[in-house]
Amino acid sequence: METNEGAVLSLQNFRKQFGSGCEKCADLDERHLQRNYCPNCRTTYACADLSLDLYGGEILGVVGESGSGKSTLLRCLYFDEEASSGEAFLQGYKSGQVNIFTETGQQKRYIRNYHLGMVYQNPYMGLRMSFSSIGNIAEKLIAAGGRSVDAMTGRAASLLHKVDIPPYRFLETPATFSGGMQQRVQIAKALSNNPPILLLDEITTGLDLSVQAKVLDLIKGIQRELRISMLVVSHDLAVIRMLAERTIVMLDGKIVEQGLTDQVLEDPQHPYTQKLVQSLL
Amino acid sequence: MNKYNFAFFDEQSKREIRRALLKAVAIPGYQVPFASREMPIARGWGTGGLQVMLAIVGKKDVIKVIDQGSDDSVNAVSIRKFIKQMTGVLETAETSEASIVQSRHRVPEVPLTGEQILILQVPIPEPLRETEQSELRAKRLHAEKEYSGVWLSLFEQIMKYGCTATGADHPTMVHERYVMSPSPIPRYDNRKLNDCAALILFGAGREKKIYALPPYTKVESLAFVDRPFVSESMHGKICRLCGAEGVFLDESVQAAGAGPFYECNDTGYCRQRQSSKSRLDRGEKSGD
Structure with missing residues (x-):
């Protein structure tokens, strides 16, 4: 198998399970599962055979309730956790011919440093809070082989400038920043190596509305300017409506609906999506 | 009357430490775990170096023990006395006369020869410790030659102080493979490790690690291309x-x-x- 034409990221039959699985639940037959949980062997299927394609320059939204497997999907793509089975191909990595889930740890780290950027919901996950902001961005540059202090500080400063961090705070630690600023430092860090793909996990959750707008503006600007493809996970439909062209709806580790964002939100087909859209205030 | 076995340890203990030493010599800069023994001095006071010394010392050896460059400090004197009492070997203060030098935080000024062994006491053998607290993950990073954490620590020092601020223990790259803590020797001593004629052994008793530099190993002090390594x-x-x-x-x-x-x-x-x-x-x- 290889990437579909034009897709920068192609995911096929991706599964992440917690537990060994048993004969009864191996085929993920709904009759044997309680939502995504097998009562027989106590296995949870966080992501149950997902397939999706992310195209160049597009923002793909992923919505779903808590526990639907959205974050697990991103964490596995960024190799924070190991995928249980399935295949993923990156157009930019070995011409999309190699399943990145089965690569060595060294290669996975390479992919992380050169092909992916990740912004976590909680900045404590993505940043070293006791290191300077510039140092945080340099970490990713160093990991990608950067050995020139001047070049790295220059790059880090220009990125921090882009995300609107005032220069007099460049050397301060993110621990002293507000939540919105921490999130922007994370975005700068994720962008540091010009990755073709950005993974964004609930990046505006917990921020107040004006700061949310600022972060979303930033993301939209980056996408327009740099044509980076993004996978945006959120349970906030307003965020998805603003950012994403295409949307996937997840429930219990499965994709229950997908299509153009407008179409999914205006004319939802699956009962869960209908409930979701209707519960929007 | 000496009721102890030669060199304090029983033969099995010595053998275990020697096995770790052989492995360490075979993989320069790699930290070999070993079963650090209880010693009559407290952990963190040179037990690593002392155990290495006791495992390799023979009846014809002449030993020198220094602590921060000094032959006369309490730590050096008591370690030297202990080794003498347990082995009866000769002692010296002159580097050129010694066959084994045990040292805390200094490499002697007199260049070492191929006939000599230098043992360095190590408090914290893991150069990745500042950025990676988990031993398991640090081992994995070594295996994958992933040393961003060490570089990041140096980078952060440059951001904070304008230059790398390692007062001692400036990390080194051994044979283009393993990043190694040279033990808290001053940066001035780092260059002496490179291409050294003597065998250099490192013992960390509290952390239960042994590592080594065989003679003539390439040891480079880590430095960014535009911030060259400077010694004191x-x-x-x-x-x-x-x-x-x-x-x-x-x-x-x-x-x-x-x-x-x-x-x-x-x-x-x-x-x-x-x-x-x-x-x-x-x-x-x-x-x-």
């Missing part, structure tokens, strides 16, 4: 006792008014220079 500058400073220049000096403060004075940190080296100087002063020719 002793420029223009002279030892007030022996007049040595360009060696590692201790700075001491005098009574108010007078400036600081300097003395060789390596006391064995300084004493040797003083005695050869006084011989010359008395009109004797050196070597007579």
Whole structure:
């Protein structure tokens, strides 16, 4: 198998399970599962055979309730956790011919440093809070082989400038920043190596509305300017409506609906999506 | 009457430490775990170096023990006494006469030869510890030659202080493979590790790790391309006792008014220079 034409990221039959699985639940037959949980062997299927394609320059939204497997999907793509089975191909990595889930740890780290950027919901996950902001961005540059202090500080400063961090705070630690600023430092860090793909996990959750707008503006600007493809996970439909062209709806580790964002939100087909859209205030 | 086995340990214990040493020599810079023994001194006081010493010392060896360059500090004296009591080997303060040198935080000024072994005591053997607290993950990073964390620590120092601020223990790359803590020796001593004729063994008793540099191993101090590695500058400073220049000096403060004075940190080296100087002063020719 290889990437579909034009897709920068192609995911096929991706599964992440917690537990060994048993004969009864191996085929993920709904009759044997309680939502995504097998009562027989106590296995949870966080992501149950997902397939999706992310195209160049597009923002793909992923919505779903808590526990639907959205974050697990991103964490596995960024190799924070190991995928249980399935295949993923990156157009930019070995011409999309190699399943990145089965690569060595060294290669996975390479992919992380050169092909992916990740912004976590909680900045404590993505940043070293006791290191300077510039140092945080340099970490990713160093990991990608950067050995020139001047070049790295220059790059880090220009990125921090882009995300609107005032220069007099460049050397301060993110621990002293507000939540919105921490999130922007994370975005700068994720962008540091010009990755073709950005993974964004609930990046505006917990921020107040004006700061949310600022972060979303930033993301939209980056996408327009740099044509980076993004996978945006959120349970906030307003965020998805603003950012994403295409949307996937997840429930219990499965994709229950997908299509153009407008179409999914205006004319939802699956009962869960209908409930979701209707519960929007 | 000595009720202990030669060199304190039973033969099985020595064998276990020697096995770790052999592995360490075979993989320069790699930290080999070993079963660190209970010792009659507390962990963190040189038990790693002492265990390595006791595992390799033989009846014909001549030992020298130094602590921060000094032969006479309490730690050096008690370790040396202990080894002597347990083995009956000869001791010396002169580096060139010793076959095994155990040292805390200094490499002697006199260049080591291929006949000698240097043992360094190590408090924290893991150069990745600052950025990776988990031992398991640190081991994995070593395996994958992933040293961003060490570089990041140096980068952060440059951001904070304008230069790398490792007072001692500046990380080194061994044979282009493993990043190694050279133990808290001053940066001045780092260059002596590179291409050294002697075998260098590192023992960390509390952390239960042994590592080694076989003779003539390439040891590079980590530095960014635009921030070259600089060792402590002793420029223009002279030892007030022996007049040595360009060696590692201790700075001491005098009574108010007078400036600081300097003395060789390596006391064995300084004493040797003083005695050869006084011989010359008395009109004797050196070597007579």
